[in-house]
Every structure is written in C-alpha cells, then in structure tokens.
Amino acid sequence: xxxxxxxxxxxxxxxxxxxxxxxxxxxxxxxxxxxxxxxxxxxxxxxxxxxxxxxxxxxxxxxxxxxxxxxxxxxxxxxxxxxxxxxxxxxxxxxxxxxxxxxxxxxxxxxxxxxxxxxxxxxxxxxxxxxxxxxxxxxxxxxxxxxxxxxxxxxxxxxxxxxxxxxxxxxxxxxxxxxxxxxxxxxxxxxxxxxxxxxxxxxxxxxxxxxxxxxxxxxxxxxxxxxxxxxxxxxxxxxxxxxxxxxxxxxxxxxxxxxxxxxxxxxxxxxxxxxxxxxxxxxxxxxxxxxxxxxxxxxxxxxxxxxxxxxxxxxxxxxxxxxxxxxxxxxxxxxxxxxxxxxxxxxxxxxxxxxxxxxxxxxxxxxxxxxxxxxxxxxxxxxxxxxxxxxxxxxxxxxxxxxxxxxxxxxxxxxxxxxxxxxxxxxxxxxxxxxxxxxxxxxxxxxxxxxxxxxxxxxxxxxxxxxxxxxxxxxxxxxxxxxxxxxxxxxxxxxxxxxxxxxxxxxxxxxxxxxxxxxxxxxxxxxxxxxxxxxxxxxxxxxxxxxxxxxxxxxxxxxxxxxxxxxxxxxxxxxxxxxxxxxxxxxxxxxxxxxxxxxxxxxxxxxxxxxxxxxxxxxx
Amino acid sequence: xxxxxxxxxxxxxxxxxxxxxxxxxxxxxxxxxxxxxxxxxxxxxxxxxxxxxxxxxxxxxxxxxxxxxxxxxxxxxxxxxxxxxxxxxxxxxxxxxxxxxxxxxxxxxxxxxxxxxxxxxxxxxxxxxxxxxxxxxxxxxxxxxxxxxxxxxxxxxxxxxxxxxxxxxxxxxxxxxxxxxxxxxxxxxxxxxxxxxxxxxxxxxxxxxxxxxxxxxxxxxxxxxxxxxxxxx
Numbered sequence: 001x002x003x004x005x006x007x008x009x010x011x012x013x014x015x016x017x018x019x020x021x022x023x024x025x026x027x028x029x030x031x032x033x034x035x036x037x038x039x040x041x042x043x044x045x046x047x048x049x050x051x052x053x054x055x056x057x058x059x060x061x062x063x064x065x066x067x068x069x070x071x072x073x074x075x076x077x078x079x080x081x082x083x084x085x086x087x088x089x090x091x092x093x094x095x096x097x098x099x100x101x102x103x104x105x106x107x108x109x110x111x112x113x114x115x116x117x118x119x120x121x122x123x124x125x126x127x128x129x130x131x132x133x134x135x136x137x138x139x140x141x142x143x144x145x146x147x148x149x150x151x152x153x154x155x156x157x158x159x160x161x162x163x164x165x166x167x168x169x170x171x172x173x174x175x176x177x178x179x180x181x182x183x184x185x186x187x188x189x190x191x192x193x194x195x196x197x198x199x200x201x202x203x204x205x206x207x208x209x210x211x212x213x214x215x216x217x218x219x220x221x222x223x224x225x226x227x228x229x230x231x232x233x234x235x236x237x238x239x240x241x242x243x244x245x246x247x248x249x250x251x252x253x254x255x256x257x258x259x260x261x262x263x264x265x266x267x268x269x270x271x272x273x274x275x276x277x278x279x280x281x282x283x284x285x286x287x288x289x290x291x292x293x294x295x296x297x298x299x300x301x302x303x304x305x306x307x308x309x310x311x312x313x314x315x316x317x318x319x320x321x322x323x324x325x326x327x328x329x330x331x332x333x334x335x336x337x338x339x340x341x342x343x344x345x346x347x348x349x350x351x352x353x354x355x356x357x358x359x360x361x362x363x364x365x366x367x368x369x370x371x372x373x374x375x376x377x378x379x380x381x382x383x384x385x386x387x388x389x390x391x392x393x394x395x396x397x398x399x400x401x402x403x404x405x406x407x408x409x410x411x412x413x414x415x416x417x418x419x420x421x422x423x424x425x426x427x428x429x430x431x432x433x434x435x436x437x438x439x440x441x442x443x444x445x446x447x448x449x450x451x452x453x454x455x456x457x458x459x460x461x462x463x464x465x466x467x468x469x470x471x472x473x474x475x476x477x478x479x480x481x482x483x484x485x486x487x488x489x490x491x492x493x494x495x496x497x498x499x500x501x502x503x504x505x506x507x508x509x510x511x512x513x514x515x516x517x518x519x520x521x522x523x524x525x526x527x528x529x530x531x532x533x534x535x536x537x538x539x540x541x542x543x544x545x546x547x548x549x550x551x552x553x554x555x556x557x558x559x560x561x562x563x564x565x566x567x568x569x570x571x572x573x574x575x576x577x578x579x580x581x582x583x584x585x586x587x588x589x590x591x592x593x594x595x596x597x598x599x600x601x602x603x604x605x606x607x608x609x610x611x612x613x614x615x616x617x618x619x620x
Numbered sequence: 621x622x623x624x625x626x627x628x629x630x631x632x633x634x635x636x637x638x639x640x641x642x643x644x645x646x647x648x649x650x651x652x653x654x655x656x657x658x659x660x661x662x663x664x665x666x667x668x669x670x671x672x673x674x675x676x677x678x679x680x681x682x683x684x685x686x687x688x689x690x691x692x693x694x695x696x697x698x699x700x701x702x703x704x705x706x707x708x709x710x711x712x713x714x715x716x717x718x719x720x721x722x723x724x725x726x727x728x729x730x731x732x733x734x735x736x737x738x739x740x741x742x743x744x745x746x747x748x749x750x751x752x753x754x755x756x757x758x759x760x761x762x763x764x765x766x767x768x769x770x771x772x773x774x775x776x777x778x779x780x781x782x783x784x785x786x787x788x789x790x791x792x793x794x795x796x797x798x799x800x801x802x803x804x805x806x807x808x809x810x811x812x813x814x815x816x817x818x819x820x821x822x823x824x825x826x827x828x829x830x831x832x833x834x835x836x837x838x839x840x841x842x843x844x845x846x847x848x849x850x851x852x853x
Contacts, residue, residue, distance in 0.1 A: 166718060173708045173719040180706045183668055184720045185694030185770050 002136030007259060009135070011252030013144035014213075016151035017043070019247035020206030021224055022231040023158060023240055024199035030175040030238040031195045034086060034097045035414055038104035040225035042200045045108060046074045046207025047216035048116050051123065054211070060127040067208040074204025075197040082196040087189070088593045094414070095360055099550045100592040102543050105221060106585030113218060114579065120218075123211035143212050150209070155244050158202075162240065171195060175238065222539055226425045229418050230269055234276045236286020237414065245284060266429030270422055274407060277419065281410050322464060326457045334456050335528075336572060338463045342524050344564035345467040347548040349517035352474050354549055356483060357510045358490030359409075362417045363424030364545050366404065367515040369537030370427060371397040371522025376444040376532045377437070386450040386527055390466075393523030394516040400427070401515020405508050421539065428537040443533035447526050463524050470517050471561060477513070486510050551591060553598025562600050621646040621774060621805050622667070627676035629659075629666045629829075636662045637673070637829040644774075644807050644822075649800050651820035651837075652809040655852055659829035660809035661703050664778045667807075668700045669693050680774070697725055699772030703779045703809075705763045709752035713743055716751055716762055720769035728773040729802045736765040739795060757788035764795065775799065777808035781815045793818045813851055817841075825850045 025039045053066035081104055089096050129146050132139035162168035174181045174191055182188045207220070231250055235242025250269055257268045276284065325337055346368050353359045374396035378384035384392070408419045431438045438444065453459050477483050488496040489503035496503050526532045535541065544567065552563025570587070574580035595602040622644040629637040636659050644650045654660050665671040667678050669690050678685040685693050694700065708716050717733060724730040737744035740761040746754060754762065760780065767775060777796070781789045796819045799806060810816045816823060816837070823840050825833035827850045833840065840846065 166721075169711065169715045169718045172711060172715075176708050176710060177706055179670065179690070180702065180708075181719060182690045183670060183694060183700045183702070184766065185691050185722050186719070187689070187691045 002138040006135055006138035006140050007255050008252060009140050009148060010144055011255035012151075012248060013141075013147040013251075014255065015244075015247040015251035016147045016154075017206035017210040018224070018227055018231055018251055019151060019244050020154060020202045020209070022228045022235070022243040022247055023155075024202035024206075025228055026232055026235075026238050026240065026243050027171070027195055027202075028199035029232075029414070031171055031178070032086070032090065032192050033094075034090075034101070035094075035417070036199070037098060037101040037225070038081070038108065038221075039199070039203050039228065040221035040223070041105050041108040042074050042078055042203035043207040043224050044112060044216065044218070044220040045077060046070045046204030047123075047211055047220060048112055048121065048207075049073050049204065050208030050211050051121050051216055052116075054124045063124070063127050067205065067211075070208035071201040071205035074207070075201030078200025078203075079193055079197050081200075082193050085589055085593075086196070087192075089596070090192075092592070092596055095354070095546070095550060096592050096596055098360075098362075098417075099547055100589055102547065103585040103588035103592065106581040106588070109218065109221065110579045110582035110585070114582075116216075118218065121216040123213065123215040126212045129212075147209065147213075154202075154205070155240070159240055167194070226422070226539070227269065230273050230422060232283075233415065233418050233422065234273050234283055236280075236283030238287075239283070239285035242283055242285030266433055267426065270426035270429065273422055274426075277407070277411075282415065319464075319468065323461075326460065331456050334460045336568075338456075338460050338528050340565055340568045341460075341463045341467040342521050342528065343544075343548070343568055344561045345470045345524075346518050346521040347545050347552070347564040348471045348474050348561055349514040349521065350545045351549045351552075352478070352517070353507075353510050353514040354546075356478055356490065357486050357507055359507060359511065360413075360417045361408075361511075361514075361542075362421035362539075362546065363404075363542050364420075364514070364518055365537050365539070365541035366420075366424035366427045367397040367401055367518035368522040368525070368541060368545075369424075369431075369532070369534075370400050370515075371519025372526040372532045372536050373431060373438065373444070373522075374519070375523040375526045376447045379447045380444050386448075386453065390520070390523045390527070393526075394519035397519025397522060398512050398516030401512045402508070405511035405515070409504055409507055409511065421542065424537060424542055425539065428534055431537055432534045438534075441534060443531055445531040447532065448530050449527045453527075459528060463528065466520060466524060470520055474513075474517060482506070482509070547588060551588075551598055553601035558600050563598065566599060621681060622807065623677070623679040624663070624667070625677040625679065627663075627666055627673045627678060629662055629671050629673045631662075631671070635829070636671075637666060639676070640826065640829060640831055641676075642824045642831055642834050644805060646805055647800070647803060648822055649796060649806040649808070649820045651816035651823045652807060652826065653811070653813065653816060653823055653851055654809075654826040655811065655850070658826050658850075660826065661778055662829070663826065664700065664703075664776050664807075664809060667693075667776060668698065670700075694770060694772075695722070697728065697771075697773040699767040699770055699775045701764050701767045701775065701777045701780065703782065705756075705759045707751040707754075707759050707762050707766065710750060712750055713747045713754075713762060716766050717769050720766035722770040725771045725773065728771055728804065730771050731768045733769075736768060739768075739798065740765055757784040760784050760788070760792070761795075768799075772804070774805045774807070777806060779809055779811070781810065781812050789815060811852070813847065 021039060021043050025036055028034060028036050028039075050066050050070035053069055054063060057063070057066050085100050085104060086097065089100055126143050126146065129142040132141050133145060162171060170181060170186055170191055174188065178188055181191070207216070227250060231243060231246040234249065235244070235246035249272070253268055253272060261268065280286075322337065326334060329337070346364075350361065350364045353361060371393035375389040375393040378389045378392060404420070404423045408416055408423065411419055432440055434440070448454060449459055453462050485496065485501045485506045488499070488501055489506055493503045522536070525536070548563035548567045550563070551566055552558065552561065570584070571580075574583050577583065597605060624643070625641050627637050627640045628635070640659070640663060652660050652663060662671055666673045667685070669685055669688050673686055676686070680696060680698060683696070708719060711719070714733070717736070737747070742758050743761055743765055746758065751759065751762065764777070764780070780792050780796070784792070793815065796806060796808065808820070820837055822836050823833065824831060825846065832850050833846050
C-alpha cells in the first residue's frame, strides 16, 4: 500500500511540468489557431535558462527566483518569436505555420547547443528540499511533494485568469471569433502576443521546475513534445481541466508502467490515447472543430493539369541526365542520387494525401520506417530475398496505413495531424522498446541487396526505375477519377458527399496508397543503407517529408519531387557546417515568410508575371 | 459625419462595390437599402475595414479610415453590429458585454450594463446564460448591447430585423429610435422597406454595389418607380 501511494505521488509530481507545457500549448492554439511545435523547445530553454540563473542566484530564494525568472525570460523569447516569425503567417494556411514553428525548433536547438554545449546539464538540488520523506515506510523525495503543492496552484491561477478576468474573457472570445473581437475595439495583435508570452512562460516554468528531477539536455524538446500532444489530445484541445486530468493520467500511468511493465511504458501512453479517442474523438473535455469556422481565407486552389508537351520534355531530359549519371558521376554522387530518389518518392507519397487530399499527416514516417522495418525483419528472421522483401514492404506499410487511417480519419484538421503523429510515435516506441525482436536502438544491420543488385550503379538504376515509376503512378492517380474524387473531398467534403462520393472511403484509400508508396521508399532505403534504426520512424523524419512538400509547394504537383531534391541538396551542403540546424531553420522560416507558395509555386508565379507561362485566367 | 467617396471593394477577384458614394449626417438614422447581394454587408464591412477597399475614401469625423485596423476604427467611435450576430456563444451575456466594453468617450452616451438591461429587459433575466442558450431575437439584442458597451457615437447595424419574430422587430425599431434620441448616428442596412420607413430619416439604395438613390424617405415615397426597380416589395 505504501509503495502504491508513493508511486501515485511521484506520478502526480511528474504531471506538473507536463501540465504546464500542455496548458501553454492549448492556450496558444485556442487563440491563435497555431499548433506551436516549438513548445517543447521553450520547455527546454526554461530548463537551461533556469540552470544558468541558479548558478548566479544563491540560496533558497535564488532557487525559486531563478525558476520564476526563467519563466519570464522564456516568455519574452516567445514574444520575439511571435513577432518575428508568426505575425507574418497568421493568415497563411495551417501547414505554413507548422513548418515555421518547426524552423523555430531547429534554430533553438542550435542556439542552445552554442550557448550551453552538448553535455547534459545536471540540475541543482532545491535548497531545503533535498531529502526524502517516509510515507508509510516508502521514501518520497521532498521536492516531489513541493511540486505536488505547486502544480495545483499554477492550475488554479490559470483557471482564475481565464474564467474571472477581463483578459480571460477576451482570450475566450478570441478563441471563438477573433475578427469580431477586433471589430469591438480590441487590438488582437497584442492579445496574440500576450497569449504567446503566457503560453511560453508556462513552458519555461515547467522546464525550470523539473530541473532538480531531470536536469537539462538537448533532447528534451522532442521528448516532451510527444507526451504533450498525447495529453492535449486526450484532454481536449483548449481545455485546461482536460490538460490537467490527462497530464495526471499519463504521468501516473507512466510511473506505474515503469514498475510493472518496463518494456512498454511508451506504448502504454499511446494505447490509452487511442482508447480515449475511440470513445471521445475530441478528447475528454474537447469540442468538435467546426470546419471553416475561422474562415481561413487563401487563394483558391488552382486546377491541376496533366503535364504539357514542354513539361514532359523537360522531365524526359531530366531522366536522361539521371540515367546517364553512372557515366559521368562519381560513386559518391550515385549514392547521393539514390538517396534523393528514395526521398522524392517518400515526399511524393506525402504530397499525394497532403496536397491533393488536404490531409495534413504528421506521422508519414510511420510508413517509410514501417516499410523499412518490414523488409529488414523479413531479411533478418526469414532470410527473405530482396525482391520479395521489396514487394512485402509496401504491403506491410499499406496495411498499417489502412489501420491507422481508419482511426485517424474519424477526425479532421489539427486533431488528424496530431493523431497521425501519435501513431507514428507509437510505432517508433514499439520498435524502440521491443528489443528482442527489433534490437531497439542498435537497429537491424546486414540487410544487403541480392547479389545482382549489390553494385552501386545497379542499385541506382533499380531505385531510379522504381521511384520514377512510383511517382508517375501517383501523378497518374491524381488525374484519374479517384484523384478527382480526392480533390473534391478536399475542397468541399459536403458538396462531394452530395454528388455521391464517399469522401471518407476515398480519403482512406488515398491514405493507404500513400502509406504503401512510402513503404516502397522505405524498402528501397533499407537495402541501400544495409541497416535500419528506429530514427527512420521518428518525428524528425516525418517533418523532413512535410518540409519537403512545403518547400516544393503544396499546391503544385511537382512540389514533392522538387522539394525533395532541394532539401537533400541543401542538407548535403549545410550538414558540413557545425550549426547546420540553425541555418536550415532560418532558411525554412524565410521561405515560409518570403515564398509561401514554395519553390515550384513561386517559380510559376514569377514565370507568369514575366510572361514565360500563361496565367491561370488566360488559359481558361 | 460619415462620408463614403468612390469606394471600390473586392472579394478576391469579385468586384462588389463600384464607386459607391454617400454621406450620413450627424444625428441621422440612414437606411441602406437593396436586394440580396446588392453589397449592403460589404458596405458595412468596408466602413469597418473588415474588408479593405481597394480605392476610394471612407471619411469618419474628417479622418480617412481606409487601411486602418478594425480595432482602431472601433476606437474612433464606430460601433459595428454584424448581420450574422456573431455573439460569443460560449460566453455568458455579461461576458459578451465585457468584450465590448471600452472607456467612456467624449460627446456620446456612456453605457452601463444597467442602462442596457433597461433597454433590453430580456437580457437582464438571462445575464448568466451562455450565448448559445438564447433565442435568435435575444442574440440580436445582445449583439447590439455588446456594441453599445463600446460607447460608439455612430452605429452600423447590419440587417437588424433579419430572421427575428415580428414582435421583436417592433422592439428593435423602438431601440433604434431611442438611440437616435440619445444623439447617436445610425446606418442600418435593410431589405425590409417597411422597417426602414418606421425608423429612418434618409435612405440610400444600392444595386450591384453602386448607389442608385440617395434622399429622404419622403422623397423615396414620392418615387415609387425607384422602389419598384431596386427593392423587392
């Protein structure tokens, strides 16, 4: 019994930081409609800033002052980010904002590395709270008890602010109709900035508060992000009580999981989430998103056309240049080209559901990594030949997409995005923790192609044929009746339903097809590298694909491919520098602000302006 | 007090207001009349800068509003009551009023909650109800009360009689006349000529986003052919 209670208390203490970060994310989303992916980064900053302050400020007063100050400083950093990065993109589509915040993650990661170095930082002990208290014979750290007391106060303070003050009334009003709030004389910009300050300060506070428990390291940002998403999804986006309840639920389960099922702590979290969503799709306290409620005004989608003769010739010429590559390129160039080809297919498959289907998936790596692991496991355990493994990889990934799609497509918009991310994290944690089968972090190695394809040149040709074929197939599907139905479902689901299209089924099929195609890419990837590690399933991999689609241009068919080449090319150059994330992050943010149509879209608009291409109206 | 001069407004590529001009004098109740799709709501939004006119001027108390942020327009004393009400359905009546609250303004009435509850007795009873629990007529009253909390000197009322019960339409008319007697200037848009006749001093008729008539209601009554051409009776 004593042990049980001690565990419960630890769980409740752990919930503190999680709740603070989650409530900050929820608040920011409510008012600005932006899912701030960089929220984990503000949490990390809070820990590092708090650590540095504690070095300077002495004693117990210094300790607590450092924590408060860390919150304020991180809040101010958040204000800078809001003004410089987010203000220019509030009117842009969701995806742009997400990509911009991802750029912020990269920038903060490298700035943190520059400032505090790569070594993990050990958190200072809280003065006066270093020992343990025996509760029914079991030791409970004093600091945990302090956290237990502090968190409800923060929660109550927030609740008071939101429900009882004018600021809170304005925040809730803006959550519902920010334009109307403006028309009533409230300056929205400052309301947004204020909310961003509060949300980031909460994240910073959470980071600083957990210092004595966990210290600070450079992986904190992504590590907490997943848990925060799970909490927000379970609790319901925008609900403070929901965030608190879900944070407690997840943390307590986490503590018990470590004791009773140490192999499945991560998986457990996602299983709970899926169960909750099955019963309450918008979380315990959430409300359904009403589509179009916030009137995102953007340019209307352009109709896409099959490539004209000139475009076909350019593509053919490009393919010819590629096919002749073994003649003039070095073997290093061939390996790089193979990587790029595989990546392009992966990106094109995401573009298919994202650009044509309007389904913003954050977890596409599940199918890329999934395909890779299917192939690798088959080779490792069943000695499957490469040819068969390459066939079964998309099959496995496609099956996964059918199951994941079935659950995720019940939701739309931001919820869909977070749910896909959570599922890919579920797969990642399965692979990561199920060491006996997947060898966990050590990865599966010695997965080589069949003898005939083992040469760099032959494998390059194999990839060229399969990837080009896959991309052309996806393009073809876009112009088939299936593609029309998919686009109709994107532009107006109701209208499409009214004309007899089963939109959910069409989207489901598209999701499965995209998953299978990502699986093809994953299969090719594993044989080109000879090994696969869990990081092929990570958030970062999903983001790579998202950024590529975005860079290339969401609204253009060639976007995925052009973006893939651009990103891999840029990365190849940038990764030679120590702080390449900083450069890449800044580049991404600049593209979001300066060229929001992506490379292809921007190039097309410029070409139209200069009269090289005919504009949309002329060609009618 | 308000002067619209050659305003052109667009939604994307659709040209909604073309060279629209008219004026409203201080203390008047002006009715903006026209059929569905004539551009009445766009006119209201173009004054409020919720739609930014591509050319022309919107002069309010001798200052051009074009390009200002909507909250600045509101701060100058223009109150906007949108057509689709847009009350905050998750907030209570009192909280809705709180969102609209602005500091007192020189030269116009300073409204308090109690004054508004006198004006709209129904709202007083429902002060702790959420917006979504109220009837259409009550929501319409709330949206007007919310705007009055900003102490405007000039109120834009977009289709105040639309979709509410006849008995409440009558109450609406009384409210508008009361606002006028308090010295407020009102521009209201209407499809219902009958309602306009009951409250307005002058009428502006628009069709296809352009002004077709501008004069007193007596003048309009004297020219039934205009009414027949531009208003569905």
